[in-house]
Amino acid sequence: MKLKYLIVLILLPFLLVTSCKRDEDRIFDTNATVRITEAVEKTYTVLQANKAGWIMKFYPSNNQEFGGYTLFSKFISNAEVTVASDPFSGSQTSSYSVSPESGPVLTFNGYNKNIHWFSEPGKDNGGIGADDSGMRGDFEFIVLNASADSVVLKGKKSGSYLVMLPLKDGEFETESKAYQEAAAKFKQFGVFNLETKDGEVVPMGYSPKIRVFTNPLDQAAKEMAFRVVPDGLEFYEEYTMAGTSFDHLNYIEPTSAYPYGYYSDKGNTFKIVPDVTPINLWFKTNLWSMSYSNVGPTGQVYWNNARTKLNANGITLNNMYIGNAGVEVVYYVLQNGAVEGAVGHNITLVPGTIDQVRITFTGSLYNVVGFSAAYWTGGLNEFTTPLNGRTFKITADELSEPSSVLLTDIATPTNTFRVFLKDINDPLNN
Incomplete structure (x- = not known):
């Protein structure tokens, strides 16, 4: 009997501690829940309290x-x-x-x-x-x-x-x-040149879709990220270029010498001078949708050949594009999306022009999903003949960043292609 009581006495402090710990845990859990709920309610209140936004x-x-x-x-x-x-x-x-x-x-x-x-x-x-x-x-x-x-x-x-x-x-x-x-206003610019205080003009490259400049005077320098603000450009942090440190560039309104204005630091020690995107560069850097109804009579002969071969080989063409998909290609979506791939086609800007490109088949095959040479030899190769080794003049109704352009073969004017930034499904029947 005494042994039983002794065991109970030994265990009693342990049981009390355990019991207290459970109570403390429940209290802590409740307090944590309350605190989070209050924080959520406070966030709602703060966000809505400023009616101006x-x-x-x-x-x-x-x-x-x-x-x-x-x-x-x-x-x-x-x-x-x-x-x-x-x-x-x-x-x-x-x-x-x-x-x-x-x-x-x-x-x-x-x-x-x-x-x-x-x-x-x-x-x-x-x-x-x-x-x-x-x-x-x-x-x-x-x-x-x-x-x-x-x-x-x-x-x-x-x-x-x-x-x-x-x-x-x-x-x-x-x-x-x-x-x-x-x-x-900034988006219309696709070409930028750095003009130093000594009058040196250095191309800064082409980056129409992202807001980052590279330093043309120092290829190892960190890229310069920025926001477009009403009075110019505000940079993520302080950068140095052309010997000048800056985190903000002011936009200077156009003059006869600078028809699109320019961006400059406070001391006007250098200028970043913009220009509108040349239409051939705009074409080269985008991916354009193609369709039979927008191909000229010369090209339609080859598109008809392609349709016959594709049908005979059980190949369905859902979408077809030309341009930049990370690399320069003609890109195909096949078999209702089950197969995707591309074949390389270099798009070269013709020197001394702003509206001409030369398209050249490279033979490189890019397998995205299940794409193989069998699809190429099964009819897709016919599309390349009216493109390969030809120089095209590009025209558009819009001068800046058009959504549709017309390619006209300089040597064979009936060889034309109107292409679109929007998708065209079922290209062989549209």
């Missing part, structure tokens, strides 16, 4: 290789938000939520092109970034702090830190419009 500098990739953009948001209720961003005109209202995870998470859960464009695959966003990941932007953000002065966010996917700052009354409309107009 918020502005945010947004670099979608965590290493800034696509440059920066400016986003505006106005949180109308616990469910709706209006978003504007400088790549697009106007604004769009969609849904959002703040959900409890390890902390509050702000999610733009209803599709809104003004923010989801940065996370779309490259094949959907106009060819920026990889086909599967695009610019790798976020639309889900961990809320690190929310106050009337700022909302500090961390991209859930990228890990990038961002800050939303409050706007004043009417600024959502006026500021977003000013940024969008500045971005639209």
Whole structure:
């Protein structure tokens, strides 16, 4: 009997400690839940309290290789938000939520092109970034702090830190419009030259879809990421070029010597001089959809041959493109999307022109999904004959970044191709 009591006495302190620990755990869990719930409610309150809205500098990739953009948001209720961003005109209202995870998470859960464009695959966003990941932007953000002065966010996917700052009354409309107009003006430029204080002019390359400059005087220098702002360009950090450090360049309005204006540092020690994109360069750097009804009489002979061979070999052609898909190719979508691939075709700018290219078959085969030489010899090769080794003059109704262009063979004017940036399905019957 005494032994039994002794055992009970020995175990009693342990049981009491264990019992207390369970009670403490329950209290802690409850407090954590309450704290997260309160943080979520506070985030909703802060976001909506500023009726004028918020502005945010947004670099979608965590290493800034696509440059920066400016986003505006106005949180109308616990469910709706209006978003504007400088790549697009106007604004769009969609849904959002703040959900409890390890902390509050702000999610733009209803599709809104003004923010989801940065996370779309490259094949959907106009060819920026990889086909599967695009610019790798976020639309889900961990809320690190929310106050009337700022909302500090961390991209859930990228890990990038961002800050939303409050706007004043009417600024959502006026500021977003000013940024969008500045971005639209900048977008028309596809060629930039660096002019040093000594008068040296050095090409800076071509980068129409991303907001990053390379330093033509130092190939090893870090790329310079920037946002387009109403008075010029604002850079992600301080950079040095042509012996000058800067983090902002002012836009100087056009003159007779600089018909498109230029961007310069405060001391005007160098100029970045823009020019509109030559139409042959615009063609070379995009991917264009092709179709039978938009091919001239010379080319249609070969397209008819292709149709006959493809039908005989049980091959369905769903889409066909020419241009830049990471490399210069003619790209095919076959068998209702089950097969995709391309064959190399160099597109060479004709020196001394802004509107001529020469297209040359390279023979390189690119297997994307199940593509092989059998498809090429099964009829696709017929498409290349009216393209290979020929020089084309390019014309368009729009001078800057047209969505459709006409290629006319200089040696054989009946050999023409009208191509489009939008997709054309079933190209052999359209």
